[in-house]
Amino acid sequence: MTRLGVLAPVALLLLGGARAPILVPEISQHKVEVRQGFTGADLLLFGAILDPAGTRAAQDYDIVVVLKGPVQSIVLREKRKVAGIWVNAASSELRSAPSFFAVVSSRPVRDIVDDKTAAIYELGLDRLQLSPIGAIDPQRQRHFADGLVDLMQRQGLYREDGHGVTISGQVLYQARIALPSQVRTGTYTAETFAIRQGRVITSAVTRVDVSKQGFERFVAEQAEGNGLLYGLFAVLVSVGMGWIAGRLFALV
Amino acid sequence: MDVYLPIANLAVNGLVIVGLGALTGLLSGMFGVGGGFLTTPLLIFYGVPPTVAAASAASQVTGASVSGAFAHARRGGIDYHMGAVLVAGGVLGTGIGALLFRLLQALGQIDTVINILYVLLLGGIGGLMAHESITALRAQRRGLAQPARRRRHHPLVASLPLRWRFYRSGLYISPLAPLLLGMATGILTMLMGIGGGFILVPAMLYILGMSTNVVVGTSLFQILFVTMATTMMHALTTHAVDIVLAGLLLVGSVSGAQIGAQFAQKAKPEQLRLILALIVLGVALRMALGLGYRPDEIFTVVPL
Numbered sequence: 182m183t184r185l186g187v188l189a190p191v192a193l194l195l196l197g198g199a200r201a202p203i204l205v206p207e208i209s210q211h212k213v214e215v216r217q218g219f220t221g222a223d224l225l226l227f228g229a230i231l232d233p234a235g236t237r238a239a240q241d242y243d244i245v246v247v248l249k250g251p252v253q254s255i256v257l258r259e260k261r262k263v264a265g266i267w268v269n270a271a272s273s274e275l276r277s278a279p280s281f282f283a284v285v286s287s288r289p290v291r292d293i294v295d296d297k298t299a300a301i302y303e304l305g306l307d308r309l310q311l312s313p314i315g316a317i318d319p320q321r322q323r324h325f326a327d328g329l330v331d332l333m334q335r336q337g338l339y340r341e342d343g344h345g346v347t348i349s350g351q352v353l354y355q356a357r358i359a360l361p362s363q364v365r366t367g368t369y370t371a372e373t374f375a376i377r378q379g380r381v382i383t384s385a386v387t388r389v390d391v392s393k394q395g396f397e398r399f400v401a402e403q404a405e406g407n408g409l410l411y412g413l414f415a416v417l418v419s420v421g422m423g424w425i426a427g428r429l430f431a432l433v
Numbered sequence: 434m435d436v437y438l439p440i441a442n443l444a445v446n447g448l449v450i451v452g453l454g455a456l457t458g459l460l461s462g463m464f465g466v467g468g469g470f471l472t473t474p475l476l477i478f479y480g481v482p483p484t485v486a487a488a489s490a491a492s493q494v495t496g497a498s499v500s501g502a503f504a505h506a507r508r509g510g511i512d513y514h515m516g517a518v519l520v521a522g523g524v525l526g527t528g529i530g531a532l533l534f535r536l537l538q539a540l541g542q543i544d545t546v547i548n549i550l551y552v553l554l555l556g557g558i559g560g561l562m563a564h565e566s567i568t569a570l571r572a573q574r575r576g577l578a579q580p581a582r583r584r585r586h587h588p589l590v591a592s593l594p595l596r597w598r599f600y601r602s603g604l605y606i607s608p609l610a611p612l613l614l615g616m617a618t619g620i621l622t623m624l625m626g627i628g629g630g631f632i633l634v635p636a637m638l639y640i641l642g643m644s645t646n647v648v649v650g651t652s653l654f655q656i657l658f659v660t661m662a663t664t665m666m667h668a669l670t671t672h673a674v675d676i677v678l679a680g681l682l683l684v685g686s687v688s689g690a691q692i693g694a695q696f697a698q699k700a701k702p703e704q705l706r707l708i709l710a711l712i713v714l715g716v717a718l719r720m721a722l723g724l725g726y727r728p729d730e731i732f733t734v735v736p737l
Binding site: 400 | 437
């Protein structure tokens with residue numbers, strides 16, 4: 182350990198300032214196909230972190246993996262009791278609400294980095310950059326962000342796990358993130374951060390493509406782009422099934 | 434059995450959906466109502482997005498009313514003349530409903546309005562039905578003959594201009610009355626995802642004063658065409674008809690409807706009506722709790 186400590190600066194000098202360790206991230210699948218019977222997917226995000234100086238990482242790193250779904254513009258509405266009934270009384274328009282967001286780390290994020298770093302890299306559910314439209318005071322903004330996070334967490338779409346990454350031999354890390362069936366389709370980005378002493382040393386991005394395939398894709402495309410035929414088909418199916426059932430039961 | 438719904442973007446247990454369809458089909462077969470008032474809230478409760486639930490429930494109601502309408506047609510239980518006027522009103526109503534839907538959605542009050550409509554309509558009609566069937570059952574127990582209700586249309590209907598003869602209904606009234614009635618149910622179908630049968634049947638009896646033997650058949654006839662129009666309207670405007678969801682619901686409801694129809698022939702009508710009244714009141718109560726006591730969610734997300 183001590184020898185390495187002495188050697189490391191030498192090695193760094195030799196490498197000409199290539200101080201950042203190498204991070205090699207990988208995902209168990211780069212394509213998630215939403216087909217009939219899709220009930221969600223279990224992604225394994227793993228990889229290795231190597232110190233360029235030696236054969237293994239000499240220092241203790243913390244790993245944070247952030248998996249983020251496509252962002253969408255949304256209106257978030259809040260119900261309040263007005264004259265005895267609950268109605269939508271307040272709303273906030275958010276331009277970049279992620280449809281899926283999971284932060285998993287080897288230790289709880291607040292033990293790894295300070296507030297400022299967490300805010301810069303969007304590490305943590307309370308650090309989401311939602312880009313609200315229009316001037317809105319920070320306290321109300323916080324209130325709406327908390328409401329969104331709570332709602333999405335209960336739907337399984339937002340998640341934060343302070344012990345979700347396991348690091349073995351200080352070289353290999355792995356994390357599991359489950360995608361529920363109601364995920365939106367699109368390109369998901371998985372960003373892996375290696376953090377030491379509160380500073381992000383290096384990061385790397387991999388992508389996962391979530392898309393509807395086969396019959397599901399066909400149905401979604403027809404419903405969106407070919408409303409008239411799709412509607413006629415739906416009517417035909419419902420009338421046909423009702424009629425057939427009537428005929429069948431008449432035989433019984 | 435996991436089934437992925439391509440428009441609702443959600444995996445559901447297919448057997449639960451088929452069971453739900455069977456339950457509402459049973460109701461429609463027994464009582465001649467579409468059962469949409471039960472399907473839509475239960476689907477939303479199960480996690481299906483509200484618009485998809487309303488749009489797909491409409492096609493389920495189509496399926497459930499087809500065989501009933503055929504059966505009534507065979508024994509001459511449909512006043513086609515009256516039905517055509519009702520359908521014309523209903524189709525107009527779905528158009529107005531689609532506009533209203535969009536307006537309320539923009540205002541952010543669509544779910545509150547739908548909930549209030551459910552509470553008022555289901556609560557009111559459920560209450561009336563319960564009251565009526567309980568008095569009828571009491572009268573029977575005392576061995577009294579039930580006083581025959583005088584068939585007459587409402588004085589307001591008589592004051593409308595223009596008069597047509599509707600032979601099978603035994604009426605000589607203004608076509609504006611059924612047109613407006615059809616329109617109202619069309620709007621409700623579009624907004625609430627219900628067929629409107631439980632509003633149409635009492636309205637035909639007590640407001641229009643149609644003769645009883647064509648009421649259920651004509652109501653099914655109107656529901657059949659108006660829900661078809663609703664499905665089309667949703668397919669063209671909201672793109673929210675989920676054919677897989679509708680198919681599952683249909684499998685359950687068309688068979689449920691047949692079983693229900695055979696059931697209905699054996700049971701006493703007053704008891705049936707009391708059961709339906711209790712179910713209707715139950716749904717209304719559930720909705721009222723969400724409005725007055727505690728909503729399911731304080732925050733809701735709508736795409737911009």
